[in-house]
Amino acid sequence: MGTIKVSNVSKKYGDTFALDHISLTIEKNKIYGLLGRNGAGKTTLLNIINNRIFADDGAISIDDKNFSENKKSLGRIYFMTEQNLYPQAMKIKEIFKWTKEFYPNFDMEYALELSKKFELNINKKIKELSTGYSSICKIINTMASGAEILMFDEPVLGLDANHRELFYKELMESYIEKPKTIILSTHIIEEVAHLLEKIVIIKNGKIIKDESVEELLTKCYCVSGLNKNIDTYIKDKYCISLDEMASFKSAVIIGENGHKENQEQKKLDLEVTKVELQKLFIHLTNEGGVK
Amino acid sequence: MNLNFNNDSPIYMQIASAIEDNILKGIFEEETAIPSTTEISVKYKINPATVAKGFNLLVDEGIIYKKRGVGMFVVTGSKGKLMEIRKENFYKNYIVSLIEEAEKLNISSKDIIKMIEREI
Amino acid sequence: MKNLKLAKYNIKSSFKPIIIYYCILITVITCLAILNKFSAENNESSGIEFSSMIFLFVIGLNFFKENFHFTQANNISRADYLKSVVIAILPIALVMSILDVIINRVFNLSMVCPTFYDMTYAPGFINDINKRVWIQSNSIGTLSRTVTFLFASYIVVFALGLLITMIYYKCNKIMRILVSLSPIVIIAIGGIIFEGSSKFENNVVDFFMNIFGLNTFNSYMAVMTLICLFIILMTFVYMLVRKAVVKRT
Numbered sequence: 001m002g003t004i005k006v007s008n009v010s011k012k013y014g015d016t017f018a019l020d021h022i023s024l025t026i027e028k029n030k031i032y033g034l035l036g037r038n039g040a041g042k043t044t045l046l047n048i049i050n051n052r053i054f055a056d057d058g059a060i061s062i063d064d065k066n067f068s069e070n071k072k073s074l075g076r077i078y079f080m081t082e083q084n085l086y087p088q089a090m091k092i093k094e095i096f097k098w099t100k101e102f103y104p105n106f107d108m109e110y111a112l113e114l115s116k117k118f119e120l121n122i123n124k125k126i127k128e129l130s131t132g133y134s135s136i137c138k139i140i141n142t143m144a145s146g147a148e149i150l151m152f153d154e155p156v157l158g159l160d161a162n163h164r165e166l167f168y169k170e171l172m173e174s175y176i177e178k179p180k181t182i183i184l185s186t187h188i189i190e191e192v193a194h195l196l197e198k199i200v201i202i203k204n205g206k207i208i209k210d211e212s213v214e215e216l217l218t219k220c221y222c223v224s225g226l227n228k229n230i231d232t233y234i235k236d237k238y239c240i241s242l243d244e245m246a247s248f249k250s251a252v253i254i255g256e257n258g259h260k261e262n263q264e265q266k267k268l269d270l271e272v273t274k275v276e277l278q279k280l281f282i283h284l285t286n287e288g289g290v291k
Numbered sequence: 292m293n294l295n296f297n298n299d300s301p302i303y304m305q306i307a308s309a310i311e312d313n314i315l316k317g318i319f320e321e322e323t324a325i326p327s328t329t330e331i332s333v334k335y336k337i338n339p340a341t342v343a344k345g346f347n348l349l350v351d352e353g354i355i356y357k358k359r360g361v362g363m364f365v366v367t368g369s370k371g372k373l374m375e376i377r378k379e380n381f382y383k384n385y386i387v388s389l390i391e392e393a394e395k396l397n398i399s400s401k402d403i404i405k406m407i408e409r410e411i
Numbered sequence: 412m413k414n415l416k417l418a419k420y421n422i423k424s425s426f427k428p429i430i431i432y433y434c435i436l437i438t439v440i441t442c443l444a445i446l447n448k449f450s451a452e453n454n455e456s457s458g459i460e461f462s463s464m465i466f467l468f469v470i471g472l473n474f475f476k477e478n479f480h481f482t483q484a485n486n487i488s489r490a491d492y493l494k495s496v497v498i499a500i501l502p503i504a505l506v507m508s509i510l511d512v513i514i515n516r517v518f519n520l521s522m523v524c525p526t527f528y529d530m531t532y533a534p535g536f537i538n539d540i541n542k543r544v545w546i547q548s549n550s551i552g553t554l555s556r557t558v559t560f561l562f563a564s565y566i567v568v569f570a571l572g573l574l575i576t577m578i579y580y581k582c583n584k585i586m587r588i589l590v591s592l593s594p595i596v597i598i599a600i601g602g603i604i605f606e607g608s609s610k611f612e613n614n615v616v617d618f619f620m621n622i623f624g625l626n627t628f629n630s631y632m633a634v635m636t637l638i639c640l641f642i643i644l645m646t647f648v649y650m651l652v653r654k655a656v657v658k659r660t
Contacts, residue, residue: 169336214303
């Protein structure tokens with residue numbers, strides 16, 4: 001119940017593949033991070049899943065029921081976009097009321113409670129909101145929607161540090177109280193690193209990583225030491241980044257860091273450290289890499 | 292409970308360690324409740340599944356147990372148990388690296404002992 | 412039912428414009444009526460419904476973008492959007508046609524003002540004022556036929572506005588220019604063809620006379636034709652909505 005399958009989806013704009021034969025399974029009730037550089041295809045993917053734009057190829061299904069224009073399926077998802085889709089002259093409390101019409105599980109009390117916490121004046125009209133408060137309004141709408149699947153596209157755009165922290169905490173509370181599938185597409189990676197259970201990284205329209213955060217971070221480490229020692233070490237390993245500083249090199253490796261590797265590191269006098277998610281992301285998505 | 296996350300080990304292990312530390316320090320007394328998954332998850336903005344994994348680690352080791360509907364409690368005798376485990380690891384984690392570092396710095400065993408006596 | 416709720420939204424979003432329109436209309440009509448009192452001549456007016464048709468056409472032109480975006484925000488399917496549009500326009504058109512007939516009858520107390528229906532389908536109506544023996548009838552038959560005729564005209568005019576706005580939305584600049592020019596082109600081509608063959612011209616004219624019940628003074632014929640036209644227009648609208656996408660701003 002509630003598993004979304006993306007099967008071989010492609011979308012072209014002119015000659016470029018915005019999405020290149022993407023396949024993905026989004027498991028129920030997990031928190032996903034959808035990461036990628038600007039223009040990588042994250043928003044395109046989310047738009048296609050929510051039937052806002054149309055794929056050139058492939059299909060989306062929820063619980064193995066084909067999606068497109070399936071009204072019931074769409075209604076199980078609440079999608080927060082960067083775009084402003086509500087009439088500019090509409091008041092926030094009206095938006096809540098209308099969302100309740102179309103999402104019967106909308107929790108008005110919760111929406112009002114969150115509005116207070118974020119200091120959002122619900123009597124204001126959309127056009128009167130700053131970027132930050134516009135995001136806050138959408139966030140609250142999404143969280144209170146009561147939908148089983150929540151998708152956030154750049155939720156913290158324009159939010160100050162305090163509001164971001166508040167958002168993450170409220171999201172956790174909401175997730176714990178009533179488990180749901182959550183997809184966060186964001187550029188602010190380090191802040192959400194611990195919130196996420198699984199991560200999908202898109203690069204140039206292709207999925208380059210689709211695994212749990214823990215797996216990803218466990219399999220990744222950074223070695224540093226003398227140039228020649230590093231060169232020896234990385235010869236038979238999957239190295240995704242190499243940095244040079246004077247006579248020292250540091251390399252980011254993806255692979256096992258077990259007993260054998262430890263021996264080798266000791267022998268070559270290499271220092272080993274773990275890699276942060278954001279750093280790993282940057283290394284993985286930089287143009288060009290070292291094998 | 293103070294948790295400062297670093298990147299040295301998986302988060303769930305760090306959570307387990309932090310709870311163990313607090314049990315050893317006596318902050319979490321035996322047969323009392325430790326913070327819930329929700330509290331830790333919300334306060335430190337960590338995925339509840341990760342927190343749960345850390346808890347499960349401790350449950351498997353017999354350090355904490357679940358009281359249905361109430362929460363996680365510290366098992367009687369955990370403090371003692373943890374001390375034993377940590378004592379065993381003390382040699383591995385501290386002594387071995389101490390000797391290694393001393394060798395690097397050309398410190399003789401006699402000097403090491405003198406340094407230890409200075410502290411005690 | 413999502414359709415009904417969305418229809419409610421559609422109607423609500425048109426509420427203000429309609430109220431404003433009627434305030435203006437009633438004010439203008441009242442002024443005309445008062446001015447007529449001071450005028451010595453026998454003045455005549457007509458075709459108040461045309462302003463309503465223009466109004467509804469404009470409503471149709473503006474009906475797509477905001478409402479469609481709203482639909483998308485709530486993850487409602489495009490098919491539901493279209494159904495809700497139809498469900499919304501029917502009561503609006505009906506209420507407006509009844510209101511317009513009432514306004515017309517009240518206005519007629521002050522000066523003679525035939526409706527478009529009267530001018531087309533009322534037997535005995537001649538354009539020349541001096542020769543005319545027609546008096547506006549307030550029988551149930553006439554009133555109901557006027558209302559139905561207006562209703563059918565209104566929904567077609569609305570659908571036309573909506574279709575045009577959808578075509579514009581879909582097209583890029585070049586296509587838009589082409590679409591804007593197409594009525595002129597059609598008329599010009601029609602004119603040329605008619606020049607060539609008067610028989611063809613007669614056939615075409617006869618056809619239109621028939622489907623609009625002009626030669627038989629049968630407004631029901633026209634109503635049926637208009638309803639068919641509405642269905643055809645909305646089908647085109649649906650074909651365009653099916654592929655409609657919120658544009659990146």
